[in-house]
Amino acid sequence: MEVIIQPNQESASSLAARIVSREIRANPHLVLGLATGKTMECVYRHLVRMHKEEKLDFSLCSTFNLDEYVGLFPSDPNSYRHYMDQHLFRKVNVDPRNTHLPNGLADDLEAECRKYEAMITRFGGIDLQLLGIGKAGHIGFNEPLSALRSRTRVKALTPTTLKQNAPFFGGEERVPRRAITMGVGTILECRRCLLLATGGSKAEVIAKAVEGPITSMISATTLQLHARCTVVVDEAAASKLVEKDYYRWIFANEPEWEDYR
Numbered sequence: 001m002e003v004i005i006q007p008n009q010e011s012a013s014s015l016a017a018r019i020v021s022r023e024i025r026a027n028p029h030l031v032l033g034l035a036t037g038k039t040m041e042c043v044y045r046h047l048v049r050m051h052k053e054e055k056l057d058f059s060l061c062s063t064f065n066l067d068e069y070v071g072l073f074p075s076d077p078n079s080y081r082h083y084m085d086q087h088l089f090r091k092v093n094v095d096p097r098n099t100h101l102p103n104g105l106a107d108d109l110e111a112e113c114r115k116y117e118a119m120i121t122r123f124g125g126i127d128l129q130l131l132g133i134g135k136a137g138h139i140g141f142n143e144p145l146s147a148l149r150s151r152t153r154v155k156a157l158t159p160t161t162l163k164q165n166a167p168f169f170g171g172e173e174r175v176p177r178r179a180i181t182m183g184v185g186t187i188l189e190c191r192r193c194l195l196l197a198t199g200g201s202k203a204e205v206i207a208k209a210v211e212g213p214i215t216s217m218i219s220a221t222t223l224q225l226h227a228r229c230t231v232v233v234d235e236a237a238a239s240k241l242v243e244k245d246y247y248r249w250i251f252a253n254e255p256e257w258e259d260y261r
């Protein structure tokens with residue numbers, strides 16, 4: 001893992017967007033894994049600006065989102081398809097036919113999960129996967145006890161996640177009880193992972209994810225197994241990390257990060 005600490009939310013999300021844009025410029029056919037949530041909104045804002053002002057071209061990219069709620073129509077303002085349309089897809093030149101999210105309305109959800117995995121394979125696997133982190137430490141909707149080798153499947157959401165997402169739905173009882181999510185194993189197969197966390201509410205879980213023992217109780221800890229995982233945090237989210245000085249030293253000295261400093 002590499003941990004990059006930035007002064008604030010703005011600089012952290014801007015750096016994450018720059019990593020994404022550099023990957024797209026290096027490989028216009030990039031298969032990009034996408035995430036949702038408040039944290040990602042800033043990243044998408046930067047990517048939209050880069051598309052408009054710096055000619056960042058999404059026309060040959062394909063995208064796969066981590067997850068989608070079961071039972072919501074794509075037009076539902078709380079569906080992740082709607083989120084992606086609003087924050088990114090409609091504002092850049094990605095071909096809508098190349099954007100993929102699991103279909104939470106499929107009659108046969110298990111078949112839909114298998115289809116999603118097959119589609120990722122058909123596109124040659126995910127090159128770069130963007131990740132947020134839930135307060136309980138989940139990536140995608142890989143709730144506590146998610147198997148380290150799990151694949152795309154239906155997961156029941158935990159009370160913590162229901163509570164965290166309740167404000168979007170106007171009450172906990174309105175949050176769908178289940179979601180389709182890429183598995184931990186699916187995520188670990190991506191060629192590169194980029195996790196972004198900002199704000200003090202993520203400090204505890206970031207410390208566990210980066211410096212704690214690997215456990216299926218906190219699916220983000222499994223990223224320690226990934227050969228190329230970059231974690232970008234702001235000072236607030238980094239506040240409970242013990243080895244901050246070491247991470248800063250690496251960022252200041254590794255030639256790879258020269259253009260980002």
Ligand code: GLP
Nearest residue numbers: 036037038039132133134140141
């Ligand atoms: C949801 C999503 C996750 C996301 C998390 C954090 O649970 N399924 O992929 O990482 O929310 O969201 P936020 O950025 O709003 O804190």
